[in-house]
Amino acid sequence: MKKLATLAVGAVMAASPVLADLVIPSLSYRTGPYAAGGIPFADGYEDYFTLLNERDGGIGGVPVRVIECETGYNTEKGVECYESTKGEGALVYQPLSTGITYQLIPKTTADDIPMHTMGYGRTSAANGDVFSHTFNYPGNYWNGASGAINYLLAENGGDLSGKKIALVYHNSAYGKEPIRTLEELSSKHGYELSLLPVDHPGQEQKSQWLQIRRDRPDFVLMWGWGVMNQVAIQEAANIRFPMENFIGIWWSGAEHDVLPAGDKSNGYKALAFHNVGRDFPVFDDINKYVVDAGKAAGAGDQVGNVLYNRGLYAAMLAAEAIKTAQGIHGVADITPGMMRDGMEALSITEEKMASLGMPNFGPSFDVSCENHGGEGLVGVAQWDAGSKTWSLISDFAATDGEVIGALVEADSSAYAAENNIASNCS
Amino acid sequence: MSDTFIFGMEVFLNGLMAGVLYALVALGFVLIYKASGIFNYAQGVMALFAAMTLVGIMEGRVPFSHLINAIFGTHIHHFGWHLPAVFGILFTVAVMAGFAWCVQKFIFRHLVGQEPIILFMATIGLAYFLEGFGDLMWGSDIKKLDVGLPQGINLLIDETTFGWFGYGFFIDNLDLVATVIAALLVISLIIFAQYTKQGRAMRAVADDHQAALSVGISLNFIWVMVWTLAGFVALVAGIMWGTKSGVQFSLSLIALKALPVLMLGGFTSIPGAIVGGLIIGVGEKMFEFLVGPLVGGATENWFAYVLALLFLVFRPQGLFGEKIIERV
Numbered sequence: 001m002k003k004l005a006t007l008a009v010g011a012v013m014a015a016s017p018v019l020a021d022l023v024i025p026s027l028s029y030r031t032g033p034y035a036a037g038g039i040p041f042a043d044g045y046e047d048y049f050t051l052l053n054e055r056d057g058g059i060g061g062v063p064v065r066v067i068e069c070e071t072g073y074n075t076e077k078g079v080e081c082y083e084s085t086k087g088e089g090a091l092v093y094q095p096l097s098t099g100i101t102y103q104l105i106p107k108t109t110a111d112d113i114p115m116h117t118m119g120y121g122r123t124s125a126a127n128g129d130v131f132s133h134t135f136n137y138p139g140n141y142w143n144g145a146s147g148a149i150n151y152l153l154a155e156n157g158g159d160l161s162g163k164k165i166a167l168v169y170h171n172s173a174y175g176k177e178p179i180r181t182l183e184e185l186s187s188k189h190g191y192e193l194s195l196l197p198v199d200h201p202g203q204e205q206k207s208q209w210l211q212i213r214r215d216r217p218d219f220v221l222m223w224g225w226g227v228m229n230q231v232a233i234q235e236a237a238n239i240r241f242p243m244e245n246f247i248g249i250w251w252s253g254a255e256h257d258v259l260p261a262g263d264k265s266n267g268y269k270a271l272a273f274h275n276v277g278r279d280f281p282v283f284d285d286i287n288k289y290v291v292d293a294g295k296a297a298g299a300g301d302q303v304g305n306v307l308y309n310r311g312l313y314a315a316m317l318a319a320e321a322i323k324t325a326q327g328i329h330g331v332a333d334i335t336p337g338m339m340r341d342g343m344e345a346l347s348i349t350e351e352k353m354a355s356l357g358m359p360n361f362g363p364s365f366d367v368s369c370e371n372h373g374g375e376g377l378v379g380v381a382q383w384d385a386g387s388k389t390w391s392l393i394s395d396f397a398a399t400d401g402e403v404i405g406a407l408v409e410a411d412s413s414a415y416a417a418e419n420n421i422a423s424n425c426s
Numbered sequence: 427m428s429d430t431f432i433f434g435m436e437v438f439l440n441g442l443m444a445g446v447l448y449a450l451v452a453l454g455f456v457l458i459y460k461a462s463g464i465f466n467y468a469q470g471v472m473a474l475f476a477a478m479t480l481v482g483i484m485e486g487r488v489p490f491s492h493l494i495n496a497i498f499g500t501h502i503h504h505f506g507w508h509l510p511a512v513f514g515i516l517f518t519v520a521v522m523a524g525f526a527w528c529v530q531k532f533i534f535r536h537l538v539g540q541e542p543i544i545l546f547m548a549t550i551g552l553a554y555f556l557e558g559f560g561d562l563m564w565g566s567d568i569k570k571l572d573v574g575l576p577q578g579i580n581l582l583i584d585e586t587t588f589g590w591f592g593y594g595f596f597i598d599n600l601d602l603v604a605t606v607i608a609a610l611l612v613i614s615l616i617i618f619a620q621y622t623k624q625g626r627a628m629r630a631v632a633d634d635h636q637a638a639l640s641v642g643i644s645l646n647f648i649w650v651m652v653w654t655l656a657g658f659v660a661l662v663a664g665i666m667w668g669t670k671s672g673v674q675f676s677l678s679l680i681a682l683k684a685l686p687v688l689m690l691g692g693f694t695s696i697p698g699a700i701v702g703g704l705i706i707g708v709g710e711k712m713f714e715f716l717v718g719p720l721v722g723g724a725t726e727n728w729f730a731y732v733l734a735l736l737f738l739v740f741r742p743q744g745l746f747g748e749k750i751i752e753r754v
Contacts, residue, residue, distance in 0.1 A: 033676050210437060
């Protein structure tokens with residue numbers, strides 16, 4: 001009789017409606033050639049939602065459910081992950097891969113699910129009038145290129161005429177992203193640009209660095225990822241190129257990029273669209289509610305690393321968009337369409353970040369129907385090999401809106417014409 | 427002398443050095459193919475696994491710590507020691523010998539007599555298994571490898587060439603060390619194969635399995651020995667490449683650099699691996715230097731395979747490979 005009663009209770013519980021939750025897929029890559037970059041991001045992304053669940057009971061009283069799906073940084077697997085998770089009520093996708101992003105732009109638009117590609121993906125998606133469901137705030141590759149040039153301008157008394165700048169880039173669509181912007185800015189500021197492509201994966205770069213040694217550029221910019229970063233920094237050290245004149249994009253500026261070169265990497269710089277280090281109150285809560293409670297997504301050894309912070313920041317922006325959507329629609333259990341509205345109305349202020357325990361963690365920005373890219377403010381971080389820490393050495397500064405705006409307009413208009421896309425905002 | 431000629435000489439020398447590093451990877455392929463007819467797709471992953479194991483042992487990392495911690499809720503990561511490189515290398519060689527025994531015991535012993543394509547497929551499976559196993563054992567973070575090898579520009583060459591040409595050549599100290607080690611490795615392997623009992627047995631097995639068996643040579647022992655040697659060569663390659671870039675997954679992709687070397691030098695010749703490596707290294711660097719700027723650069727991977735393809739057309743067995751004649 002007792003057994004029967006137990007079975008009956010179990011059956012009733014199993015048949016009860018599932019409690020509502022906010023579903024956030026995490027398209028991560030913890031395996032493969034880029035796992036070293038994928039792991040900290042995935043950990044930071046999930047840990048922030050765990051913190052909200054444990055500390056606040058979710059967002060607006062609704063718990064967040066993170067569904068992790070391994071892509072291995074492989075575009076086909078990324079699309080499979082999207083197809084297998086979208087039916088769960090996924091609110092927003094962060095593919096963490098430019099290749100996957102390109103595949104998902106039409107799919108997410110058709111399925112009315114927003115996608116956030118922070119600092120990667122299709123740059124012209126900043127034009128929300130064309131790309132209704134893709135967002136790339138707070139910055140994109142072209143902001144990065146302009147941010148690097150603005151930083152060099154500031155360092156050189158506002159004049160780069162006659163200077164030589166070399167771009168060492170991953171010979172892929174990602175690596176080629178900044179070329180057009182840098183060429184436009186070269187015409188504007190009078191520097192000489194040389195291009196040095198590196199074939200995947202970038203384990204062997206002797207030719208490129210011998211050329212740099214011969215040509216003696218004043219500055220080297222790098223658009224690298226994976227092993228290309230570590231080898232480039234080592235080769236730069238080998239030819240004794242001054243590290244303070246070597247600036248990488250934000251995907252070339254994590255701890256694991258510089259540590260293999262040891263002390264020789266001291267002074268290397270990288271662009272940043274969020275802050276670095278763990279000197280923020282939010283980390284006390286992460287430790288208390290997540291790591292110490294044994295609920296961390298990974299081993300808990302990535303907390304405060306550059307890419308962990310990036311994952312944390314992406315999760316914070318998603319959570320704030322959920323709150324905005326809940327406010328707009330007056331419901332806590334939002335749909336993906338409502339999430340898109342929340343992202344389009346997102347406003348990140350310094351006050352808001354401070355209240356979240358993340359003061360000055362990223363730039364302040366507003367999103368609108370026309371502008372899905374934010375203000376595109378970019379900072380510069382520098383590596384101190386002695387203390388093994390990154391430090392932000394510049395404020396998040398404005399980039400060349402005139403040049404970038406024209407490029408975004410041209411590229412997005414061409415996309416709209418090719419795909420017969422009507423205006424999203426009119 | 428013109429600047430282009432002087433720069434070209436620097437590129438040529440660096441091509442030779444790069445070729446030595448490619449040859450180090452190719453050597454492992456040759457050893458196994460020569461003795462067993464197996465094209466070992468897992469050779470690149472073996473270099474990664476060996477280098478990961480070396481770092482793990484030197485730094486006193488607890489193998490499978492993530493798994494242990496996840497199952498038992500513990501927080502163990504390190505044994506607390508830091509071993510000198512020489513002990514780390516010795517222990518790693520022992521691990522690679524154990525790996526060789528396992529490969530023979532659990533895979534290839536059961537595939538004796540199978541078609542070469544089946545054996546090749548088995549090594550593909552082995553490569554994927556070893557990738558995951560290595561990650562599980564040592565974690566997938568990028569590991570700094572420092573066994574005390576010098577790195578950076580060789581000042582003597584820089585100053586000497588500056589005196590001669592008014593331009594100092596860049597030669598990486600690590601590449602010079604790699605050259606010396608590769609030379610020692612090849613000489614040792616040749617001496618081993620020619621003058622030791624096991625080496626002669628290995629050559630006998632390479633020539634004819636059935637005949638070797640009929641005179642009492644243990645195929646199992648020879649294959650374990652050859653896989654151990656290939657594991658050792660993989661460790662040397664892993665140390666050289668891992669010192670440059672840190673030990674990470676991409677080390678397994680260095681096998682892609684060895685393929686054109688093998689196509690060119692032949693799959694069965696140890697000197698062929700070296701000569702092939704040098705030709706590929708110099709060829710791709712000179713092509714990138716002379717033609718790269720005209721076609722947008724990044725020609726090296728492409729050119730290495732084109733060069734190998736050209737050799738294949740005219741000499742399918744490679745420069746030093748054995749010509750296979752099958753009578754029908």
